[in-house]
Amino acid sequence: QQQVKQSPQSLIVQKGGISIINCAYENTAFDYFPWYQQFPGKGPALLIAIRPDVSEKKEGRFTISFNKSAKQFSLHIMDSQPGDSATYFCAASKAGYQKVTFGIGTKLQVIP
């Protein structure tokens, strides 16, 4: 059972455009929602994370939007750059529990 559904699986965006990746979760006990960025041949690295007490978190060009009632959250990459080309994973975990559930991943390609 896939507890965190992520879409799209692949995304091509022009340089300077906005990249949007969406995720939905089922378990209402989840209370921590990180996004990880993975470059080829590397391990995932935390990009940005949000907890459900806020609806939006912004760090530079990266913004997470969170809709608790819809059980959805999304990553927006503003002014996308070729260096942003990577695979992005949304994830979720619940309080007091160490296990993180990852989405299937989105391969982003930013073309010049």
Place this chain on the structure above:
Amino acid sequence: SAVISQKPSRDICQRGTSLTIQCQVDSQVTMMFWYRQQPGQSLTLIATANQGSEATYESGFVIDKFPISRPNLTFSTLTVSNMSPEDSSIYLCSASHGFRTDTQYFGPGTRLTVL
């Protein structure tokens, strides 16, 4: 933060043999995790390793196949035993500083090919 290194970075092994992957963290961490990632796929948690206790395995993974050691707060090993081609994958180590899951720091992974 934490910087994680893994050894080996890649290996090609024969069917029926075993490989031990080492994971070293540059600081003491509470939790360490082992994941498997097929190329182009998501991450699947194999087990959680706590120092001083036995590892906790996820459904579909057993200790006889994937024995794990956690001798101290900065080091862990994962052994892939009696390997078959189906074990070919990328194995990732990660670490976290807190019992409540917060940031997980990942190693670069070990790419394993079983012939």
